[in-house]
Amino acid sequence: MNPDLDALQPYPFEKLAKLMRSVAPPTDRSFISLTIGEPQHAPPARVLEILHRHQADFARYPAIAGLPELRQAIADWATRRFDLTGLDPAAQVLPVNGTREAIFAFAQAALDRSRPARVAMPNPFYQIYEGATLLAGGKPLYLDCTAEQDFRMDLDSVTPSTWRDVQLVFVCSPGNPSGAVTPMEDFKRLIELADEFDFIVASDECYSELYLDEAAPPPGLLQACAALSRHDYRRCLVFHSLSKRSNLPGLRSGFVAGDERLIAPFKRYRTYHGCAMSLPLQHASISAWQDEAHVKANRDAYREKFAAVGEILAPVMDFPRPRASFYLWPAVPGGDDEAFAQKLCAEENVAVLPGAYMGRANAQGINPGAGRVRLALVAELEATIEAARRIRRFIDR
Numbered sequence: 001m002n003p004d005l006d007a008l009q010p011y012p013f014e015k016l017a018k019l020m021r022s023v024a025p026p027t028d029r030s031f032i033s034l035t036i037g038e039p040q041h042a043p044p045a046r047v048l049e050i051l052h053r054h055q056a057d058f059a060r061y062p063a064i065a066g067l068p069e070l071r072q073a074i075a076d077w078a079t080r081r082f083d084l085t086g087l088d089p090a091a092q093v094l095p096v097n098g099t100r101e102a103i104f105a106f107a108q109a110a111l112d113r114s115r116p117a118r119v120a121m122p123n124p125f126y127q128i129y130e131g132a133t134l135l136a137g138g139k140p141l142y143l144d145c146t147a148e149q150d151f152r153m154d155l156d157s158v159t160p161s162t163w164r165d166v167q168l169v170f171v172c173s174p175g176n177p178s179g180a181v182t183p184m185e186d187f188k189r190l191i192e193l194a195d196e197f198d199f200i201v202a203s204d205e206c207y208s209e210l211y212l213d214e215a216a217p218p219p220g221l222l223q224a225c226a227a228l229s230r231h232d233y234r235r236c237l238v239f240h241s242l243s244k245r246s247n248l249p250g251l252r253s254g255f256v257a258g259d260e261r262l263i264a265p266f267k268r269y270r271t272y273h274g275c276a277m278s279l280p281l282q283h284a285s286i287s288a289w290q291d292e293a294h295v296k297a298n299r300d301a302y303r304e305k306f307a308a309v310g311e312i313l314a315p316v317m318d319f320p321r322p323r324a325s326f327y328l329w330p331a332v333p334g335g336d337d338e339a340f341a342q343k344l345c346a347e348e349n350v351a352v353l354p355g356a357y358m359g360r361a362n363a364q365g366i367n368p369g370a371g372r373v374r375l376a377l378v379a380e381l382e383a384t385i386e387a388a389r390r391i392r393r394f395i396d397r
Contacts, residue, residue, distance in 0.1 A: 007134045011127060012357035019342055025349040032387040033351045034375045037176070037326065039247040041301055041380075044294040047248065047284045057279035064270050066095035070282045073289040074255045078240070081208075082223035085231055091260040092233065094267055095277050095285070098252040099206045099239040100128055106237070106256070107132035107168065109269035110200055116165035122153050122172055124358035124369035126204065129170045141166065142360050144368040151178035151320060151329070155189055163197040174207040174218055177358055177374040178329040179322030181211075187224035194235040200262065203238045206254070209245040209295050211324040212303055218324050222258060233258040244326070245295055246288045253277060253285040302326050305377045305384050312388040316395045328375040329355070333395055335371040347397075348390035 010018075016035060025031065065071070071089035079087050087093060096102035111117045111133075119133040123142035133140050141162065143153040153171070169190060173182035182203075190201050203221035211217050225233045241254035256263065270276075277285075288294075309328065313319070319330035332340040337354035345351050352373040359369025377384050 002135070004135050004137070008131050009127070012353060015357045016341070016351070016353060019338060019354070020345060020351070023342060023346045025345050026347065029349050029390075031349050031351070032379065032383055032390070034377070034379070034384075034387055035351045035353045036378075037244075037376045038249055038378060039244055039326075040378045041247045041298055043247045043251075044288065044291065046291065046294075047246065047251075047288045050287045051251075051280050051284040054280040054283040057283070060279055062276040062279050062282065064267060064276045066277060067279070067282050067286075070095055070286050070289075073286045074240075074257065077289045078222065078238075078257055081217070082220045082226070084222060084226050087222075087257060088260065092257055092263060094256045094263050094270075095282065096239075096254050096256055096270075097275055097277055098243060098249075098254045099204055099241040101252070101275060102239055102254060102256050103128050103170070103202065103204060104132040104135075105270065105273060105275070106202060106266055107136045107138070109266050110262070111136040111138045111167055113137040117167045118162065118165040119168045119170065120153070120158070120166055121170040122175065123360055123362070124177055124355060125170075126172060126176050127358070129172075129204075130360075133168075138167070140360075142362065144362055145175065145178065145180070146368050147320065151175060151180035152182060152186060155186065155193065160197075163193060163199075166197060166199045168200045168202060169194070171201065171203040171221065173203065173205060173220075174210070174322075174324030176207065176325060177327050177353075177355065177369075177372075178320060179207075179325040179327050180320065181218040181323045184219045184224050184227065187219065187221050188228060190221075191224060191228065191230065191236065199235070201236050203236070205238050206241040207244055207325040208240065210299060210302055210326055212299075212306060212322065214296075214299070216323070225258075232260070234261070235259060237262055242285060242288050245298070247298060248288065251281055251284065251288075253281055253288075301381070302377065305381055308381070308385050309375075309377060309388040312385070312392050316392055326377050328377065329372055330375065331372050337369075337371055337373050341373060344391065344394050348394050350387050350390050350394075352391075 117138035237258035317330040355369035355372035
């Protein structure tokens with residue numbers, strides 16, 4: 001077997017399961033999980049109808065490049081959403097089976113093992129960035145995202161000598177777990193650094209449509225390119241998904257878009273990878289990308305939950321006011337996130353994810369995720385409010 005497999009750390013939920021083995025939660029109240037970022041809102045009915053209508057297409061092989069109609073729908077949506085002057089659906093768009101699969105696969109296709117291959121990523125982070133890097137023969141470069149940095153990567157902390165070894169930078173905006181939004185200035189700075197040191201910027205924007213201020217949608221990497229009149233999107237790729245935007249995590253539908261000089265070889269890689277999206281899923285995806293009404297309703301539902309939970313927890317927990325995503329990232333009283341999560345489940349039957357499980361210790365031995373927990377506000381409103389009340393009761397005791 002590939003020896004690099006031994007470098008992979010247990011997934012956060014493996015660590016959580018081990019932590020909870022000895023916990024005997026109370027039986028007089030239902031279990032509520034705030035751990036996994038799996039949307040629980042209803043998917044759009046129209047999309048499911050189209051999926052059913054095209055079920056006979058499961059009998060046909062799909063093309064790696066996807067249907068031209070799907071690529072056009074994606075290009076039209078991205079152009080509208082991010083104020084682009086245009087996105088070539090044939091050369092600058094590639095449908096994929098969700099962002100997780102595409103992010104992992106892209107690292108395998110992009111890294112050059114014949115020279116140093118550092119991959120910069122936020123810390124804490126979505127663990128796929130790290131696993132993809134290790135299995136592609138690269139070395140992670142963790143950039144701490146602390147409260148002092150507004151939970152954004154400190155690009156100025158990286159020396160020129162280190163940047164010279166960087167081949168790929170992962171950005172996550174809006175961020176998981178903090179909900180922090182990368183400003184246009186940071187995207188532009190990354191583009192400048194990419195030009196100077198010849199690396200690729202890969203922006204994971206799967207939470208981009210879950211923003212709380214309807215008048216302030218988060219900017220994206222391609223939007224920064226367009227603002228710089230960089231319409232070839234050189235060295236830049238974005239990853240988007242219908243999982244969070246449209247409550248369709250099981251559809252496994254997303255796209256990669258940007259520099260056609262990166263899209264073309266990635267498409268060639270995927271030809272051998274054998275991961276084309278099935279035709280019924282493609283037809284359903286077209287409908288999802290063409291409709292904004294259900295996305296607006298989705299944001300309204302999350303906005304209501306954030307307001308309710310914030311009112312309950314703000315007096316007893318310190319957390320950044322999220323601009324987007326569906327996570328809260330509070331500091332825990334006492335600072336021990338594992339003990340907090342374990343005791344909360346034991347006393348209130350509510351599960352949360354210790355922040356340390358999403359981060360790695362820096363050179364000073366400090367894990368920037370430690371001392372916080374991630375709360376995924378994905379359940380229906382009533383259950384989410386009940387979970388917040390139990391957390392408040394637990395802290396008050």
